[in-house]
Amino acid sequence: MDKIEEIIEQLGSSKPGHDFLIWLHSPNGRFSTQSAWQCVRTCSPEVPWAKWVWHNAIPNKISVTMWKAMYECLAVDDRIHKLGIPIISRCDCCSAGGYEDLNHVLATGEIAEKVWQMCSMQLGMPNLAGRRWRDRVEYWHRRARNSSQTGQILE
Known part of the structure; x- marks a missing residue:
């Protein structure tokens, strides 16, 4: 030694x-x-929508909500029901009181459809009424990347 x-x-x-x-x-x-x-840290593969969800112009609470939606973690009645908790689902935002799942809240419910319609008109994007929310977001993302004007607004 x-x-x-x-x-x-x-x-x-x-x-x-x-x-x-x-x-x-x-x-x-x-x-x-x-x-x-x-x-x-362990890095996940980069997803194409991440730059849009975590954009500086978007408020953090909206980014977090969108991230939760992408990973199906929003606390909607359908998710609670799938956990085995008995629940009667009724959307509070609709006059008909539809079943509250992710697609209803973010795409096909009365309020969601109106929001998509207004955004479609403002951004010059197709509305894709009746389509799932994820299909709409992915379509808009693909289309905006190819369209310089809309891509600049959203990126």
């Missing part, structure tokens, strides 16, 4: 200057919590 310490001491004393640590996971060699996070 003494020989090892002697070798280490000789190696360290043969070079002028001070030793310092270099963090290999950042370009400048300095440690930061951000570079440590990037090192240990």
